[in-house]
Amino acid sequence: xxxxxxxxxxxxxxxxxxxxxxxxxxxxxxxxxxxxxxxxxxxxxxxxxxxxxxxxxxxxxxxxxxxxxxxxxxxxxxxxxxxxxxxxxxxxxxxxxxxxxxxxxxxxxxxxxxxxxxxxxxxxxxxxxxxxxx
Amino acid sequence: xxxxxxxxxxxxxxxxxxxxxxxxxxxxxxxxxxxxxxxxxxxxxxxxxxxxxxxxxxxxxxxxxxxxxxxxxxxxxxxxxxxxxxxxxxxxxxxxxxxxxxxxxxxxxxxxxxxxxx
Numbered sequence: 068x069x070x071x072x073x074x075x076x077x078x079x080x081x082x083x084x085x086x087x088x089x090x091x092x093x094x095x096x097x098x099x100x101x102x103x104x105x106x107x108x109x110x111x112x113x114x115x116x117x118x119x120x121x122x123x124x125x126x127x128x129x130x131x132x133x134x135x136x137x138x139x140x141x142x143x144x145x146x147x148x149x150x151x152x153x154x155x156x157x158x159x160x161x162x163x164x165x166x167x168x169x170x171x172x173x174x175x176x177x178x179x180x181x182x183x184x185x186x187x188x189x190x191x192x193x194x195x196x197x198x199x200x201x
Numbered sequence: 202x203x204x205x206x207x208x209x210x211x212x213x214x215x216x217x218x219x220x221x222x223x224x225x226x227x228x229x230x231x232x233x234x235x236x237x238x239x240x241x242x243x244x245x246x247x248x249x250x251x252x253x254x255x256x257x258x259x260x261x262x263x264x265x266x267x268x269x270x271x272x273x274x275x276x277x278x279x280x281x282x283x284x285x286x287x288x289x290x291x292x293x294x295x296x297x298x299x300x301x302x303x304x305x306x307x308x309x310x311x312x313x314x315x316x317x318x319x
Contacts, residue, residue: 103288159297
């Protein structure tokens with residue numbers, strides 16, 4: 068099953084995508100634990116895209132492709148792009164004493180997913196996340 | 202859809218117990234940090250955060266909790282999370298929060314573990 072949504076940047080708009088994801092997953096009998104992890108992955112991908120696209124009025128396109136075995140999430144923004152290799156992996160020991168305590172999104176997505184890919188260029192960024200569901 | 206964020210707080214045995222409901226985003230995380238600060242100023246250094254009714258969180262909201270950890274580390278205090286949804290627990294583990302904060306099944310267990318601290 069597939070679901071595609073375009074989200075403008077308004078507060079908590081990611082909850083709209085989570086609602087769709089949850090309904091899709093429940094209709095397919097996916098476990099609560101896997102739904103919970105999928106919701107966190109989708110949340111992080113969307114807020115990351117909306118926050119870092121660099122556009123004044125960004126829109127993020129989200130696509131879910133779900134089977135009983137796996138979920139593939141594509142989150143695409145049309146902003147300025149970035150170089151993923153330049154992003155330093157956060158470390159809690161440093162963050163505790165640092166002024167900037169944020170910057171966890173990519174680490175959470177990489178660690179919680181079963182496959183994670185970023186494609187970024189001048190015309191935007193596409194994040195592809197795969198999560199096994201069984 | 203997930204309900205809007207709200208919190209309640211209670212002082213029990215000199216421990217601050219904060220219970221949240223709804224989505225812990227930046228607004229929710231900041232509200233938790235403010236509630237903590239209000240009590241920390243008065244000397245409370247043992248904190249329990251009950252996330253039983255928060256099934257969705259994001260990393261921006263959670264980063265506000267690192268501020269709480271920082272202040273407690275500097276003052277010899279302790280933070281304990283309770284009633285964690287498995288996915289939320291996994292996220293906090295990925296962020297490394299349990300290197301500094303504890304976790305217990307429920308508030309009563311957290312209060313017992315904190316009561317043994319000075």
